Amino acid sequence: MTDEQEKVPGGAVRVGVLGARGRMGAEVCRAVDGADDLALVAAVDQGDELSAAASAEVVVDFTTPDAVMDNLRWCIERGVHAVVGTTGFTGQRLEQVRGWLADRPDVGVVIAPNFGIGAVLMMQFAARAARHFESVEIIEQHHPRKLDAPSGTATHTARLVAQARAEAGLGPTPDATRDEVPGARGADIDGVRVHAVRATGLVAHQEVLFGTLGETLTIRHDSYDRVSFMPGVLLAVRAVRQRPGLTVGLDALLD
Numbered sequence: 001m002t003d004e005q006e007k008v009p010g011g012a013v014r015v016g017v018l019g020a021r022g023r024m025g026a027e028v029c030r031a032v033d034g035a036d037d038l039a040l041v042a043a044v045d046q047g048d049e050l051s052a053a054a055s056a057e058v059v060v061d062f063t064t065p066d067a068v069m070d071n072l073r074w075c076i077e078r079g080v081h082a083v084v085g086t087t088g089f090t091g092q093r094l095e096q097v098r099g100w101l102a103d104r105p106d107v108g109v110v111i112a113p114n115f116g117i118g119a120v121l122m123m124q125f126a127a128r129a130a131r132h133f134e135s136v137e138i139i140e141q142h143h144p145r146k147l148d149a150p151s152g153t154a155t156h157t158a159r160l161v162a163q164a165r166a167e168a169g170l171g172p173t174p175d176a177t178r179d180e181v182p183g184a185r186g187a188d189i190d191g192v193r194v195h196a197v198r199a200t201g202l203v204a205h206q207e208v209l210f211g212t213l214g215e216t217l218t219i220r221h222d223s224y225d226r227v228s229f230m231p232g233v234l235l236a237v238r239a240v241r242q243r244p245g246l247t248v249g250l251d252a253l254l255d
């Protein structure tokens with residue numbers, strides 16, 4: 001047993017944070033520190049040895065799309081449960097994670113593009129509304145230091161909306177516009193247009209704009225502060241050990 005494990009109060013879940021000096025990682029360290037039933041045993045960032053997190057039961061990863069797969073593989077191989085907020089999870093990446101988990105059926109992994117409870121509800125409401133509207137576009141707005149575009153939340157929302165439209169038998173959204181300048185109509189994710197805004201002062205925001213005859217519906221969510229993600233992160237940290245296999249999104253944990 002290491003010195004850090006000895007310090008852990010009885011029964012507390014041992015948590016390691018990867019990306020601990022980043023915007024989200026630092027917030028997660030504070031949230032874990034402030035929870036009586038959790039103990040922060042490792043705060044790891046770029047340049048640190050991953051082995052520092054070996055005593056953790058649950059690792060939380062808020063790093064980068066380039067780093068997260070190696071981190072996740074390391075966790076699964078060692079039997080460490082993982083809660084992942086880092087973005088960049090394509091269908092192919094999720095399949096790769098499922099493959100690693102097949103060799104470690106005791107390990108739980110929760111990957112969520114957005115841990116904000118309001119954002120999860122926004123995605124659910126958008127999926128529900130999708131079949132009633134012929135038009136839909138997504139506008140995501142984030143701080144300018146964000147590395148990826150479109151956001152993981154916008155990509156996930158577009159896929160949910162596209163799936164709901166397909167199940168309802170809806171065709172492509174009506175659009176006679178010719179793109180005079182490449183990108184003017186945003187990115188196309190499964191037939192849904194997604195527009196990414198970056199501006200100082202923003203944290204994380206998204207609108208899903210639906211339109212049909214004579215009416216529009218806008219579903220909007222705003223994270224004004226990264227504390228907004230912490231209840232969802234802690235919920236996943238507390239739940240992941242009882243959820244072997246891969247859980248994508250927070251929906252199942254909120255039911």
Ligand SMILES: NC(=O)c1ccc[n+]([C@@H]2O[C@H](COP(=O)([O-])OP(=O)(O)OC[C@H]3O[C@@H](n4cnc5c(N)ncnc54)[C@H](O)[C@@H]3O)[C@@H](O)[C@H]2O)c1
Binds near residue numbers: 047113116229
């Ligand atoms: N799921 C959510 O609710 C949610 C919320 C906010 C951000 N995010 C995502 O989380 C990720 C991080 O966002 P951020 O704003 O905190 O970014 P950030 O750049 O502030 O932090 C990332 C940190 O990871 C560190 N890092 C890079 N490679 C590493 C490695 N191999 N091992 C350990 N640490 C490493 C960096 O040094 C940095 O400190 C992004 O993908 C972002 O989109 C998700």
Ligand SMILES: O=C(O)C1=N[C@H](C(=O)O)CCC1
Binds near residue numbers: 142146147151
């Ligand atoms: O700040 C970020 O970066 C965020 N990333 C996630 C995304 O890409 O959806 C969630 C919101 C904040």
